[in-house]
Amino acid sequence: MICLIILIVFYLVGIFGPVVAGMFGISPYTFDSNAISDLGGKPYGAFGGISLAHPLGVEWGTGRDIFAQLLFGLRISLIISTTATLLTVTIGVLIGIIAGYAGGITDSLLGRLMDLILAFPFLLIVLALSGVLTQRLTDLGVPEGNVSRVLYLILVMSVFGWPYLARIVRGQVLSLREREFVEAAVSMGASRRRILFTEILPNLWAPILVYATLTLPSYIGLEAALSFLNVGVLPPDTTFGAMLANSVTYFNVVPTYLFIPGTVLVILVVSFNLFGDSLRDALDPKGGH
Amino acid sequence: MTTETGEILRVSDLRTYFPVRSHALIPRVIGQVKAVDGVSFQVGSAETLGLVGESGSGKTTVARSVLMLVRPTSGQIVIDGQEITHLSPKALMPMRRKAQMIFQDPYNALNPRHTVGGIIGAPYRIQGIEPPGGVRAAVQALMERVGLNPEHYNRYPNEFSGGQRQRIGIARAIALRPKLIVCDEPVSALDVSIQAQIINLLRDLQQEFGLSYLFVAHDLAVVRQISHRVAVMYLGHLMEMAPRETIYAAPLHPYTHSLLSAVPIPDPKLQKERSRIMLEGDLPSPINPPSGCVFRTRCFQAQERCSVEVPPLIEVAPGHQVACHFPVATLPAGIETALATLENQPGVPVRRPQPAGDQVSSAQLDRLPADGRPDSTPVRPKVRVGRSR
Ligand SMILES: Nc1ncnc2c1ncn2[C@@H]1O[C@H](COP(=O)(O)OP(=O)(O)OP(=O)(O)O)[C@@H](O)[C@H]1O
Ligand code: SF4
Ligand SMILES: [Mg+2]
Numbered sequence: 001m002i003c004l005i006i007l008i009v010f011y012l013v014g015i016f017g018p019v020v021a022g023m024f025g026i027s028p029y030t031f032d033s034n035a036i037s038d039l040g041g042k043p044y045g046a047f048g049g050i051s052l053a054h055p056l057g058v059e060w061g062t063g064r065d066i067f068a069q070l071l072f073g074l075r076i077s078l079i080i081s082t083t084a085t086l087l088t089v090t091i092g093v094l095i096g097i098i099a100g101y102a103g104g105i106t107d108s109l110l111g112r113l114m115d116l117i118l119a120f121p122f123l124l125i126v127l128a129l130s131g132v133l134t135q136r137l138t139d140l141g142v143p144e145g146n147v148s149r150v151l152y153l154i155l156v157m158s159v160f161g162w163p164y165l166a167r168i169v170r171g172q173v174l175s176l177r178e179r180e181f182v183e184a185a186v187s188m189g190a191s192r193r194r195i196l197f198t199e200i201l202p203n204l205w206a207p208i209l210v211y212a213t214l215t216l217p218s219y220i221g222l223e224a225a226l227s228f229l230n231v232g233v234l235p236p237d238t239t240f241g242a243m244l245a246n247s248v249t250y251f252n253v254v255p256t257y258l259f260i261p262g263t264v265l266v267i268l269v270v271s272f273n274l275f276g277d278s279l280r281d282a283l284d285p286k287g288g289h
Numbered sequence: 290m291t292t293e294t295g296e297i298l299r300v301s302d303l304r305t306y307f308p309v310r311s312h313a314l315i316p317r318v319i320g321q322v323k324a325v326d327g328v329s330f331q332v333g334s335a336e337t338l339g340l341v342g343e344s345g346s347g348k349t350t351v352a353r354s355v356l357m358l359v360r361p362t363s364g365q366i367v368i369d370g371q372e373i374t375h376l377s378p379k380a381l382m383p384m385r386r387k388a389q390m391i392f393q394d395p396y397n398a399l400n401p402r403h404t405v406g407g408i409i410g411a412p413y414r415i416q417g418i419e420p421p422g423g424v425r426a427a428v429q430a431l432m433e434r435v436g437l438n439p440e441h442y443n444r445y446p447n448e449f450s451g452g453q454r455q456r457i458g459i460a461r462a463i464a465l466r467p468k469l470i471v472c473d474e475p476v477s478a479l480d481v482s483i484q485a486q487i488i489n490l491l492r493d494l495q496q497e498f499g500l501s502y503l504f505v506a507h508d509l510a511v512v513r514q515i516s517h518r519v520a521v522m523y524l525g526h527l528m529e530m531a532p533r534e535t536i537y538a539a540p541l542h543p544y545t546h547s548l549l550s551a552v553p554i555p556d557p558k559l560q561k562e563r564s565r566i567m568l569e570g571d572l573p574s575p576i577n578p579p580s581g582c583v584f585r586t587r588c589f590q591a592q593e594r595c596s597v598e599v600p601p602l603i604e605v606a607p608g609h610q611v612a613c614h615f616p617v618a619t620l621p622a623g624i625e626t627a628l629a630t631l632e633n634q635p636g637v638p639v640r641r642p643q644p645a646g647d648q649v650s651s652a653q654l655d656r657l658p659a660d661g662r663p664d665s666t667p668v669r670p671k672v673r674v675g676r677s678r
Contacts, residue, residue: 180393180394180397180398181397181400183358183390184392184398187356188385188389188411188416189386189415190411194415202400202403203400203401
């Protein structure tokens with residue numbers, strides 16, 4: 001359960017990131033020309049300019065504080081991955097239940113739709129449509145810039161992510177609806193609604209929860225990858241991926257610049273995965289019969 | 290609305306077919322499983338009709354059809370004077386209070402995510418009934434009545450043993466004070482010692498509430514302990530139906546004879562010596578049943594007439610109906626001893642439903658500790674007809 005504590009800390013830091021930064025007297029947006037050399041913008045000092053004023057060093061060229069960037073980046077990463085996970089789970093559960101319970105032609109059509117989405121070359125589509133769709137969102141009234149870029153990320157992750165969960169849920173519903181307790185509810189006159197939400201859904205929470213805790217870290221990683229590929233947020237805002245993308249250029253000179261966000265990312269993702277695994281272990285034996 | 294005959298259930302020419310679909314891209318109906326194919330019977334008030342037959346004979350399908358859990362293909366089902374097969378789900382609601390079901394598998398019949406209180410209280414909530422004193426009080430009274438500790442109201446099914454779970458299922462079934470309970474092999478998943486307790490409980494409840502049971506079982510031994518009348522089913526058809534004494538003492542149908550000779554005798558020596566009627570081969574497919582008499586492919590009496598002419602179900606004596614061209618009057622050797630030992634079998638008290646004198650009160654039913662230990666659930670014995678030589 002250490003991973004749970006780590007996750008809680010991460011979320012707290014994510015939520016209160018600006019406060020923490022304020023406490024250290026740092027900001028991700030402030031340029032510090034004193035921390036870098038005038039020529040080429042190389043940070044003064046060892047390990048990328050680690051000093052009392054900048055505990056994890058400063059960014060090459062601008063002198064912006066790395067620790068503050070991490071705090072703010074974590075915030076955006078968590079917003080994106082958490083929202084996208086919630087959306088994915090909602091869509092996946094809803095469609096999975098409908099497909100599994102309705103059966104027949106509805107099930108077949110939804111099944112084909114899932115096949116179609118899973119067969120799409122995800123990365124290609126996301127990269128290709130990024131410009132057009134972000135513009136579209138702006139046209140629809142979403143504030144320009146990073147807000148619509150973040151929204152775009154959330155939407156594509158959810159749209160391409162739900163079929164996996166929907167398939168799991170559909171399979172579960174198929175087997176659950178054959179169980180005799182569902183038949184018992186029908187024999188008492190239960191409505192379709194009651195059967196779905198009172199009889200079947202409570203038996204789905206365990207797999208849904210486990211799936212969600214495993215999806216979230218994959219979305220954090222995905223967001224980093226997409227930011228790396230320039231689909232993510234634009235400076236001066238930043239995320240793990242953006243920081244990593246930035247750092248590659250300077251790797252030979254200042255390796256810490258790559259390692260610091262990289263390590264934090266790994267800790268975050270591994271904690272989530274461990275948490276998901278232990279959750280599965282805790283829920284599984286009770287779930288069956 | 291009770292008819293003057295005191296009849297609770299009347300099933301007339303019930304047929305329930307399941308479509309068989311091809312596995313092509315666009316599935317097509319390529320045949321029908323004739324799970325129930327022209328079955329008629331009735332169940333009187335406070336009466337138990339036992340329904341027996343080997344696996345796949347269509348007993349569960351009859352039970353599910355009676356409660357409209359599967360829509361019958363044709364035929365009538367009259368519950369307490371009302372024909373129900375044409376009713377919409379909404380119009381079925383009042384009927385659902387009159388007829389309930391107890392299921393075979395106590396592990397599957399209770400939602401693992403609901404508490405016992407939620408499970409037994411579900412009938413009230415679904416039907417929108419507020420029992421006097423509230424749902425909780427009513428549920429705890431029911432728990433007490435079926436031999437469960439009312440303090441276990443908030444426990445989950447996995448904390449109970451198989452026998453206790455079946456009691457939960459029984460409490461749920463009697464919650465709405467139904468007139469008819471369809472029991473689909475309610476004890477076949479339980480330990481032999483627990484079987485007797487459950488059967489006693491069912492019999493006591495019948496006395497107390499005047500319940501009628503349609504009691505499904507796959508062998509004649511269990512049915513003998515509770516039924517007033519017994520119906521024997523094979524491949525979707527009724528083969529024989531008679532009062533309990535007659536079925537065991539003077540059966541006429543060859544299939545009933547073979548079922549009787551398969552009733553296990555607890556004494557291994559007697560079991561070895563008795564003669565057995567062994568059925569050849571397997572149950573034919575209900576998709577393509579044999580012509581004429583459906584039993585003819587495995588019948589030791591079969592003659593040419595059996596393959597051309599369907600034997601009608603004829604009343605040969607008051608209350609005794611048989612569907613066979615060549616009924617067998619003599620009992621298979623050894624069956625008397627078999628039945629006699631059954632009567633004396635410890636742990637399975639064979640009690641007549643009447644008179645009411647020798648009832649065991651539910652308080653005497655031992656309360657099992659709710660320690661979450663499941664009963665050792667034996668593999669469900671299949672009917673021994675066939676196969677073994
Ligand atoms: N939903 C269904 N769809 C298709 N076929 C079915 C369905 N339910 C039952 N059948 C078929 O109908 C026949 C009768 O089944 P049923 O379950 O009624 O038999 P049973 O007498 O209850 O057997 P058992 O002792 O194994 O419970 C079987 O051949 C079975 O495969
Ligand atoms: S009708 Fe013929 S085949 Fe059918 S049970 Fe009677 S004797 Fe056997
Ligand atoms: Mg059955």
